[in-house]
Amino acid sequence: MEQDLGQLLDIAVRPAGAAPLRMPQALALGGHGLDGDRHADPVSPRQLLLAGAPAYAGLGLPALALRENLLLEADTVSFRSGEVLRIGATFTLRLMFQCEACGGLDRHQPGLSRAIGGRRGMLARVLAGGRIQPGDRVAGLGPLLPAWPEDWRERVRIVLDALPPGHVLGYRQLAHLAGVAASYCRAFPRAIARLGPDYAGGAVPASAPPRLPRWPGDGLFADELRAGLRDAAGP
Known part of the structure; x- marks a missing residue:
């Protein structure tokens, strides 16, 4: 049974050697990642980073402070590896593992890498591609693939x-x-x-x-x- 996880709130693409760009829409490529993003790579377990709006609200962060590709209405802390999400009509994601907080976050807010704990976001791979835009609905389809460990x-x-x-x-x-x-x-x-x-x-x-x-x-x-x-x- 599908679970309604709210909306996609924002999209950002990180071109190689450039600052992240907020996008009105994006093209996801199956097995690859977001078109034009420097992390798009068919063999990477971390093609995308999903962040949740609750983490931003709880810490009072500026936009893109967590360096995510997709900002979701849902809290990513509840996500589990191996689960599959659908965004919009066709775009599906494989959840891989939680993203480790790194020292680079402290440039946005001193001490953020420690304060964020396990709320940095979830890394994912693109399964089926498609065009997405803010406002698209996000649905959880359940644990359809093997989990990858946090360790x-x-x-x-x-x-x-x-x-x-x-x-x-x-x-x-x-x-x-x-x-x-x-x-x-x-x-x-x-x-x-x-x-x-x-x-x-x-x-x-x-x-x-x-x-x-x-x-x-x-x-x-x-x-x-x-x-x-x-x-x-x-x-």
């Missing part, structure tokens, strides 16, 4: 489990596919060692000699296609 170490495990035989994964690409900043690369050797011997050698630093082909991440989100939830024409 980044467990997301690293998911990515390494998808590594094709005969391939390795560079640390920076592992960070990208697991949805963490490149600064996490220095923590990878210890984290991977704790996963056990089966994971040894699957991920390598950039300086490692190219003995095996490096996996770019294609096929990581094949479950979306198998479930028939992604646009057939998407990347």
Whole structure:
């Protein structure tokens, strides 16, 4: 049963090397992200950031302080990974995991990264594309896809489990596919060692000699296609 989650209130696109732009409408591309946004990437688990109006109201924040792409009337704290949302007639999203508050938020308001806690917003992937605009209704369609963990170490495990035989994964690409900043690369050797011997050698630093082909991440989100939830024409 669909759940009414209110309206889409605002849209912002973040072009590469430019400040975010509030948009009267946007085009979402299945399996890719928002057209023209720097985070649009077929293998990224964080194509979009959804923020909720309650977080803005509770902290008295200026517009776009949370750097979201979509501002929703709903409170994103209640969202769960694996759930699917529909916005407007055709645009559907796969909820991935909550967005970690970073120090960059403090430029808008001192101490915001600490005060925001778990209310920064939810990261998501585009399943079926379409045009959206403020005022579109948002509906929850339920948990239609596997959940991704909040713990980044467990997301690293998911990515390494998808590594094709005969391939390795560079640390920076592992960070990208697991949805963490490149600064996490220095923590990878210890984290991977704790996963056990089966994971040894699957991920390598950039300086490692190219003995095996490096996996770019294609096929990581094949479950979306198998479930028939992604646009057939998407990347």
